[in-house]
Amino acid sequence: MRAVGAGYKVKMVQFLKSREDSALKALNEFDNFSVERFGREGKLKGDTLPIDYEQADEALEVALDVVLNGGCRLLILDEVNVALDQGLIEVGDVLDLLSKKPEDMEVILTGRYAPDEIIDVADLVTVMTPVKHYMKSGVKAREGFDY
Template sequence: MYKGYIQIYTGNGKGKTTAALGLSLRAVCAGKKVFFGQFIKGMDYSELLADMYLPNFKLKQFGRNCFIKNNPIREDIDKAKIGLNICKKVLFSGEYDIVILDEINIAIYYNLLSVKEVIDVLKNKDKNTEVILTGRYAPKELIDIADLVTEMKEIKHYYKKGVKARKGIEN
């Protein structure tokens, strides 16, 4: 029988969302259905067009059209709560084989959501649904319940030389 595991991609290096998108591509090409929920993101990223090219792929954003610098506002919290409720329904439904909670760790880090809220959702997910949680600062409580944890570590990055995000590479 198939079991859906819990995976975490965390760390300060580039590639967490990219890895989750790569896994999504692989899954869709294998005939699986993917739901990709982006927390704290409301900006125009290239992956927003993925459902035009990939059958069985759905992406929804739960954030404002800006980065949270230090202090989230009420709207950030409301969007994260709405997002978690939508993802909860998706995770409980069994309709999707894979559900990605992109930047959920950052939503927890900024206190938009509590670790307990997220763990309660994960504990009650459909047993066959694979879940991937991304974002820096994965809390220990999530790491403890995960089946796979990958830490992306920055060694060198061209951002430090002033290179801006490039369409199709970083956004």
């Protein structure tokens, strides 16, 4: 949001996601923000099909194209760490992408289970841990709050 508000061009590549959420609906109103989603609706960990590998590879190709051809100041690889954890893409490919980024481009990698190799090359690592979450008591995800 800050980069968009500052007028920077922002590109988000989403791994393992197919449906649009409320935050993206709002961000898509800005000319300097774009998102591409790659994922199968309803995919769960351990429920991996060939299409999941194909879509993760396609997401990585799109991200690499952005890195090599510019076009944004901030590239967000949303849930890329989960794709790595599920074995859909290789850590070496992500490290290769990061090594090719232009000096003036920031890249944010999100998702749980970041491998040590990614943490080692990162400039900033944040771990968000829910101390208490209402979904554990049976409350379903709510549009506008959770997606």
